[in-house]
Amino acid sequence: ETGVTQTPRHLVMGMTNKKSLKCEQHLGHNAMYWYKQSAKKPLELMFVYSLEERVENNSVPSRFSPECPNSSHLFLHLHTLQPEDSALYLCASSQERGWYGYTFGSGTRLTVV
Amino acid sequence: EDQVTQSPEALRLQEGESSSLNCSYTVSGLRGLFWYRQDPGKGPEFLFTLYSAGEEKEKERLKATLTKKESFLHITAPKPEDSATYLCAVTGSNYQLIWGAGTKLIIKP
Numbered sequence: 523e524t525g526v527t528q529t530p531r532h533l534v535m536g537m538t539n540k541k542s543l544k545c546e547q548h549l550g551h552n553a554m555y556w557y558k559q560s561a562k563k564p565l566e567l568m569f570v571y572s573l574e575e576r577v578e579n580n581s582v583p584s585r586f587s588p589e590c591p592n593s594s595h596l597f598l599h600l601h602t603l604q605p606e607d608s609a610l611y612l613c614a615s616s617q618e619r620g621w622y623g624y625t626f627g628s629g630t631r632l633t634v635v
Numbered sequence: 636e637d638q639v640t641q642s643p644e645a646l647r648l649q650e651g652e653s654s655s656l657n658c659s660y661t662v663s664g665l666r667g668l669f670w671y672r673q674d675p676g677k678g679p680e681f682l683f684t685l686y687s688a689g690e691e692k693e694k695e696r697l698k699a700t701l702t703k704k705e706s707f708l709h710i711t712a713p714k715p716e717d718s719a720t721y722l723c724a725v726t727g728s729n730y731q732l733i734w735g736a737g738t739k740l741i742i743k744p
Contacts, residue, residue, distance in 0.1 A: 526678070562644070562737075563736055564735055565724075565734040567732065612679075613678075614678070622669050622724070622726060623669070624671075624681060626677075626678025626679050626680070
C-alpha cells in the first residue's frame with residue numbers, strides 16, 4: 523500500500539479510556555506530523571517528528587502522547603480525553619522538515635463521550 | 636501576527652460557472668504559499684506551491700496566482716467533481732506553516 527495510512531478511521535472512546543492512533547507512511551519521507559482538524563477551524567499542528575526525533579510540541583495537553591518508533595510509523599496515544607478533543611486527527615509526512623508539500627492520511631474521526 | 640484568511644467560507648456555483656477563491660495573508664518574510672484540496676472523509680491533497688508575487692500555477696481547471704497580500708484560486712468552467720474544501724497555508728521566516736480555515740466549494744450539475 524502506498525501513501526499515508528491511518529487507523530482506525532473512526533474511534534469512539536470514553537473519557538477514562540486509553541487508545542492509540544496509528545499512522546504509517548510508505549513514501550520514504552523523513553518528517554511526520556500530527557494535526558487536529560475541527561469544523562470550520564484551521565488545521566492545528568500538534569507534533570512534528572524529523573528523522574524519528576520530536577522537534578515540535580505545540581503546547582499540546584499531556585493527555586496526548588506521540589511516539590515515533592521508526593521513520594515509517596507514528597502513533598498518538600490518548601488517555602483521559604475531554605469531549606472538546608473530539609475532532610479529525612490527521613497524520614502527514616513530507617520529504618524533510620521544511621518541505622511543505624505534505625502527503626496526508628485520511629484521518630481518524632475521534633469522538634469522546 | 637502571522638495570519639491567513641480565506642473567503643468566502645462557502646461558495647455554490649453552477650457547473651461551468653467560473654469563479655475565484657481568495658486567500659489573504661499576513662506573514663513576515665513569505666517563503667511559500669500552498670493550496671490544498673480536501674474531499675469529505677479524506678485528508679488534504681497538495682495542489683500548488685507559490686513562492687513570489689506574480690507567480691502563477693495551473694492544473695486542469697485550477698489556476699493559482701499570488702500577490703504580496705493575497706492569493707487567488709481561479710476555477711474555470713468547474714465540474715461537480717471539483718466540489719471540495721480548498722485550504723490555503725503560508726510559511727514565513729519562522730518556518731511555521733499557518734493554515735486558513737478553508738473555502739467549501741459546491742458545484743451543482
